Amino acid sequence: MDHLPLSDIPxxxxxxxxxxxxxxxxxxxxxxxxxxxxREEMDAILGSGGFHYSEQYNRVI
Numbered sequence: 502m503d504h505l506p507l508s509d510i511p512x513x514x515x516x517x518x519x520x521x522x523x524x525x526x527x528x529x530x531x532x533x534x535x536x537x538x539x540r541e542e543m544d545a546i547l548g549s550g551g552f553h554y555s556e557q558y559n560r561v562i
Contacts, residue, residue, distance in 0.1 A: 505536050510550030514561045521559055529554045529561075 502520070517532060519546040526532045533540045547553055552561050 505532075505538070507538075507546055510546065512554065513546065514550070514552050517554075518560050528556070528559060 503511055505516050511518065517529065518524050520526050521528070526535065529543065530540060544554070547561060554560075555562050
């Protein structure tokens with residue numbers, strides 16, 4: 502995957518959870534670093550769709 506579909510929030514959530522589930526990345530911070538997106542920006546994007554990253558479950562819910 503060379504980019505995240507940031508304009509489509511459900512697809513972004515799906516892509517992030519896919520990357521976390523398949524253990525390509527250990528957490529959301531690593532994904533943000535790899536795709537050069539600030540964590541605050543990512544949290545705002547996810548929040549605009551009613552989602553948030555759960556450290557406890559290591560996934561976007």
